[in-house]
Amino acid sequence: MISLARDDLRAVIAKARLAPSVHNVQPSLWRQTDGAIELLGDPSRAIPIADPQWRDWRLSHGAALEGMAIALAERGLQIADLAVEPPRPLSVTDPVQTIARLSLAPLDHRDSREPTATRVSWRGTFRQLSPDTDAALDRLAVACGDVVLVRGATAISHAAALGDRAGLFYLRDAAHRKELLDWLRLARSHANYHRDGLNAEAMSLGAIEAWGAGVVLGPLFPLLDRVGLASPLVSESAKTKSAAAIVLFHRPVGEDPLDSGRAFYRVWLAMEREGLKGCPISVLADWEVARTALAAQYAIPSTRQIVSVFRVGQPHGEPKARHSRIPVDELLA
Numbered sequence: 001m002i003s004l005a006r007d008d009l010r011a012v013i014a015k016a017r018l019a020p021s022v023h024n025v026q027p028s029l030w031r032q033t034d035g036a037i038e039l040l041g042d043p044s045r046a047i048p049i050a051d052p053q054w055r056d057w058r059l060s061h062g063a064a065l066e067g068m069a070i071a072l073a074e075r076g077l078q079i080a081d082l083a084v085e086p087p088r089p090l091s092v093t094d095p096v097q098t099i100a101r102l103s104l105a106p107l108d109h110r111d112s113r114e115p116t117a118t119r120v121s122w123r124g125t126f127r128q129l130s131p132d133t134d135a136a137l138d139r140l141a142v143a144c145g146d147v148v149l150v151r152g153a154t155a156i157s158h159a160a161a162l163g164d165r166a167g168l169f170y171l172r173d174a175a176h177r178k179e180l181l182d183w184l185r186l187a188r189s190h191a192n193y194h195r196d197g198l199n200a201e202a203m204s205l206g207a208i209e210a211w212g213a214g215v216v217l218g219p220l221f222p223l224l225d226r227v228g229l230a231s232p233l234v235s236e237s238a239k240t241k242s243a244a245a246i247v248l249f250h251r252p253v254g255e256d257p258l259d260s261g262r263a264f265y266r267v268w269l270a271m272e273r274e275g276l277k278g279c280p281i282s283v284l285a286d287w288e289v290a291r292t293a294l295a296a297q298y299a300i301p302s303t304r305q306i307v308s309v310f311r312v313g314q315p316h317g318e319p320k321a322r323h324s325r326i327p328v329d330e331l332l333a
Contacts, residue, residue, distance in 0.1 A: 001035035002104040012071040019067035021060035028064035031333040062261020073111035080105035122277035126313030136274040150246035160240035166283035244313035284309040
């Protein structure tokens, strides 16, 4: 039975917290007890309007769990036994939930470091496709069995248009729009700008663009939508069209999202190892119309489901590798 000293526990949590989470809500907490580490979930850190089945919340815990496995491996440790609590109906007012309990064992070797520190969502445009990028995409397709790569300008443009349709579908719901705004940090004066949520820097927005986003997504949205201005103002099409490829990440139907989340993080790190930056286009996986159309068009078997969609490529600009994260001591339950 292996227990970590407090400083070692803080260090692995610091690494694990670099994992992605939906809207960067960071719902995962950790506790060491009785020679095991427990992964806990905070239901108050969720997006129940956009994620009513709590699938993305649990997927976020899966990414955090994989982040913990990576952090442990770099210290010569591995997860020996993993006891997972099954998904359950939740409310944002529920107390903290136990997600999983893991015991540790020595690892025969220390795994090489994964690029967790440089992995960020790139929400800008991408450089023109090059032979090097093409080769990196080829290697990604071989390395990752859970992805389909959509390549070629026509196919990517089709996905971009579908993404804009999906985005509008959700933004036209006032409750969804309010929930999104609650997790946006559009001004540096926001108390949580470097702590959680999606800040202007992470979204590649200047000060004026960030202010405009708040206006467009606020009370003016219905009026702008009626006169046809909302669609061009919230469009992500130009950024998506600039991508070298669209990555359809799929997993078995009925799989626990905790397992899907672990695989999701591994795929994103595989992109990073190939020098590719990715940005999830979550609406394409969330909207049934888009998800079904993409699955049919790219012959994804009925036994698999699209869990997430990325646009990927070589960034046009220099990504900032700063992560907005909750302090480690607050993640220790």
